[in-house]
Amino acid sequence: MTFIYPTDSNKAHPLPLSPEYKSSIKRAPNKPLIPMRHTLSELTGPVYGHETVREGDNDLTRQHASEPLGERIIVHGHVRDEDGRGVPNSLVEIWQANSCGRYVHVRDQHPAPLDPNFTGAGRTVSDAAGYYRFVSIKPGAYPWGNHHNAWRPAHIHLSVFGHSFVTRLVTQMYFPNDPLFPFDPIFNSVPDEKARARMVSSFDLENTQPEWALCYRFDIVLRGKNATPMENH
């Protein structure tokens, strides 16, 4: 057994070079990636985060003096591997634009209001079953310079570690039925339609809170291990 995490799973990812996404043209490697067997260095990974997660870090609406403007949302789901096992104790970090589609970042200067009550960053740790939950504000679409009339669909960035360095994932959660999907080269950089659909959250009426917040469910699926046990232990 050469690969313990099957590399076939990687076919769900975008190719490094996606010319429609212009920033990839000068930043994607030209030379082929070199295949290698996973060693302990790749099969282990940072599986903690508890000590850096503070009370309330998963509620982006309570980080400032008042509540941010916009549509309050709950985002929740499970971190699992592709064999269906929950991934416990995994640090999940998120960052996003405010309800007007503006980031607090110094380089985001598009003429939409900044919200003094919204930074747009959060983190949490998945529980024993791999479950995570955030409270936030639905981010707005925003313009970018990729092509004429380019707007990103509303999205939340997520960073997840899993249980090895090869399961490390940074992705974006999109919202159902966004009219901007067909025009977004980042969303469409994922060639497989089913794989693209896995980046779209589901509206979750069952967990929507009456007169308080809409709920979206987003399950995150990381690479799964083959049954082959680890060697050299």
Added chain:
Amino acid sequence: MQGNEKDKGITPSQTVGPFFKYGLTPTGDYAWNDAFINSTLTPDVTGDRVRIEGRVFDGDGVVVPDVMLEIWQADAQGRFADPQDKRALPNASFRGFARCGTDKDGNYSFDTIKPGVVPDPDGKPQAPHIVLAVFGRGMLRHLYTRIYFSDEAGNAADPVLALVPADRRATLTAVREAGKPVYRLDLRLQGDNETVFFDM
């Protein structure tokens, strides 16, 4: 349970974007607490303390001010702070993980210790190395590479370096500055001296 029971594949990767800085690498610039800094050093850590620094360039040789780098490594005895590694961990608070965003001139740096020898799947020793992941705008999935050390005799027999054409191995080798515990390694995302990235 509904939603993502759509099929069994994994969630695809997307770019970290240009605006991760306030969420992932704030270092005091924004009203958000740091989860990680560019150092693995803890009070109890043993081993040779080193600094690794360099710059990141794109295919035009232009510095890249908006990438994020993450390192993961064993301690000086070759042990990982991971539940899968059942060996004793004398450096109890050493984690072996650090994160750094490049500055406006494309500079990065890490303060860490030189890792020990880690076996490959056949039990063969690997030369001391650090695993590095590169995230950034324009990168739809992060890239994996390794950092080796120029003053390690074991590099010549390292099984992973052996997979790399000889004329490209220098892109993985951080060069020690004379008389200082500082190693330099520039990363080139594309072009003639493109850094070797691994498919794993």
